[in-house]
Amino acid sequence: MTTETRAPAGARAALVREVLGAFGLAAGGTVSGVAYGGRFVDGAGAVFETLDPTTGATLLRVQSAAEADYTAAVEAAQAAFERWRLVPAPRRGEIVRQLGEAFRRRKDDLARLISLDNGKILSEARGEVQEVIDMCDFAVGLSRQLYGRQMHSERPQHRLLEQWHPLGVLGIISAFNFPAAVPGWGWALALVCGDTIVWKPSEQVPLVAIACQQLFHDVTRGTEAEGVFSLVLGDGPGVGERLIADVCIPLVQATGSCRMGQRVAEVVGRRTGRAILELGGNNAVIVLDDADLDLALRAVVFGAVGTAGQRCTSTRRLILQRGIAATFVERLARAYRSVAIGDPLDEATLMGPLISQAAVERYAAALVEIQAQGGQIVSGGTVLSRPGFFVEPTLVRSEPSMPMCAEEVFGPLLHVFVVDALDAAITLNNLVPQGLSSSLFTTNLLAAEQWLGAAGSDCGIANVNVGTSGAEIGGAFGGEKATGGGRQAGSDAWKAYMRRQTCTTNYGRTLPLAQGVRFFDVAADDHD
Ligand code: NAD
Numbered sequence: 001m002t003t004e005t006r007a008p009a010g011a012r013a014a015l016v017r018e019v020l021g022a023f024g025l026a027a028g029g030t031v032s033g034v035a036y037g038g039r040f041v042d043g044a045g046a047v048f049e050t051l052d053p054t055t056g057a058t059l060l061r062v063q064s065a066a067e068a069d070y071t072a073a074v075e076a077a078q079a080a081f082e083r084w085r086l087v088p089a090p091r092r093g094e095i096v097r098q099l100g101e102a103f104r105r106r107k108d109d110l111a112r113l114i115s116l117d118n119g120k121i122l123s124e125a126r127g128e129v130q131e132v133i134d135m136c137d138f139a140v141g142l143s144r145q146l147y148g149r150q151m152h153s154e155r156p157q158h159r160l161l162e163q164w165h166p167l168g169v170l171g172i173i174s175a176f177n178f179p180a181a182v183p184g185w186g187w188a189l190a191l192v193c194g195d196t197i198v199w200k201p202s203e204q205v206p207l208v209a210i211a212c213q214q215l216f217h218d219v220t221r222g223t224e225a226e227g228v229f230s231l232v233l234g235d236g237p238g239v240g241e242r243l244i245a246d247v248c249i250p251l252v253q254a255t256g257s258c259r260m261g262q263r264v265a266e267v268v269g270r271r272t273g274r275a276i277l278e279l280g281g282n283n284a285v286i287v288l289d290d291a292d293l294d295l296a297l298r299a300v301v302f303g304a305v306g307t308a309g310q311r312c313t314s315t316r317r318l319i320l321q322r323g324i325a326a327t328f329v330e331r332l333a334r335a336y337r338s339v340a341i342g343d344p345l346d347e348a349t350l351m352g353p354l355i356s357q358a359a360v361e362r363y364a365a366a367l368v369e370i371q372a373q374g375g376q377i378v379s380g381g382t383v384l385s386r387p388g389f390f391v392e393p394t395l396v397r398s399e400p401s402m403p404m405c406a407e408e409v410f411g412p413l414l415h416v417f418v419v420d421a422l423d424a425a426i427t428l429n430n431l432v433p434q435g436l437s438s439s440l441f442t443t444n445l446l447a448a449e450q451w452l453g454a455a456g457s458d459c460g461i462a463n464v465n466v467g468t469s470g471a472e473i474g475g476a477f478g479g480e481k482a483t484g485g486g487r488q489a490g491s492d493a494w495k496a497y498m499r500r501q502t503c504t505t506n507y508g509r510t511l512p513l514a515q516g517v518r519f520f521d522v523a524a525d526d527h528d
Helices: 009-022 069-083 089-105 108-118 120-142 181-192 204-219 238-242 256-268 293-309 322-337 357-372 422-429 447-454 493-497 522-525
Strands: 030-032 033-037 047-051 057-064 150-152 158-166 169-175 197-198 229-231 252-255 274-278 283-287 315-321 376-379 394-397 415-419 437-441 463-466 498-506
Touching: 009 057, 009 108, 030 204, 033 069, 033 357, 057 204, 057 357, 069 169, 069 197, 069 229, 069 238, 069 376, 089 108, 089 120, 089 204, 108 120, 108 204, 120 181, 158 522, 169 181, 169 238, 181 197, 181 493, 197 238, 204 229, 238 252, 238 256, 238 463, 283 293, 283 422, 293 315, 293 322, 293 415, 293 437, 315 422, 322 376, 322 394, 322 415, 357 376, 357 394, 357 415, 415 422, 422 437, 422 447, 437 447, 447 463, 493 498
Parallel strands: 030 057, 169 197, 169 252, 197 229, 252 274, 283 315, 283 437, 315 415, 394 415, 437 463
Antiparallel strands: 033 229, 047 057, 150 158, 158 498, 376 394
């Protein structure tokens, strides 16, 4: 089902200007995607047009960062780090608290901007801003809990401890699909940890980054935190490559495709820098015969169709036990046909557009290839004939051995497999190169525990009776294998943003060596 409530392209551009105006940004001609030292500057990089995924029309022109802008932005972040690292962590937390408040005040405006820039439906866009707010709250509490440990030394009158220091300038490279929340996982923690930030957002969603940067400026102006955020808009081959090779950036947090992450790992590894990699997923839901099917159905529809299948945690593979397979697929196909597709700003819409024409083309090409490999379309399968970047959510009956089942197709495409038992389902879950999110639907405690055990799901996220997408910030987020191994957001992910130091103090008058080693004795030397 499609809804037809889109405003004309010109009106949407005017709406963007109005929303940016609410942030205090004048968006007359071209807006700047370059900021450092607490203010936007006129960059010297290419000017590009940012498109509205809902209409395909131009929303605004954006100025990107040239080489000199990048250098100035990193220098400013380094200078800010010299000061910021000395500010007590609870005071850094107070700034993050104020940032959270600013996002709270602007929640609706930012959500509208996310819908316009990215095509995500309003409800999910509000959820995304809420995630930033939650991260700030979490980080504020953490600012008084950056605990080191004290251990008992094996040597008498010695004290042995570990402490955590600020690391330096954090480089954030973010993907288009969570333009506010995923960078927020990083900057909220990094700030309380004493780091400063150089952010290269996705060139596909520049407006959200610019609005966030304006909020950063509003909160930090005239405070100890002024200048801790630099923004360098640009594409991957340009600004992105410059950033990952930069020895001034000790830590790169990169969110995006597996291919991009491999490149980041290679370049950052070559200079022995650190990287937090949050890459693609190929997430499965398993539904056993004893599952609550209503629960499973809702979770699968949200997981596979929500965000137009453009979450790293989107459900891409559905593994059904034979007893319920036919009924479940029939119910799912019916649910797919009832999904309201249309303008993401319309509260009735459940699925908005894909991000770009290129994404639509990749989706269509994937469907052709899947069918060539033996997959059969059960529901959907077409590109919608209307302006903007709309496709139908698609269910495909596939064989796990099809090479396309190992790929992350970034859209609302779900492969369905049938198995006889849980063992086979777990094998299929773990068969793919990626290892992000996974879910089992069952009412059997033994099955649930097998799934969560060491020989169960091999993913960073393993759920029971909860879908693959929509994680809470309290738990560390990330995945194994080709997903990159990084962890962000809650739990103890903050440790990645600091440097750990082990300190031993001797408060005695002898110098016993560890492991009982004996070496040069001063007393013996004096007697000679
Ligand atoms: P993408 O890989 O095309 O781009 C992501 C970012 O990397 C962009 O800012 C881009 O400019 C930059 N980039 C690209 N090549 C680069 C290079 N050589 N050097 C430096 N930077 C480079 O991904 P996308 O299409 O924006 O986002 C979708 C992908 O992101 C999906 O694969 C999705 O699963 C993944 N993702 C993962 C997570 C996670 O937490 N695991 C979260 C969100 C998105």
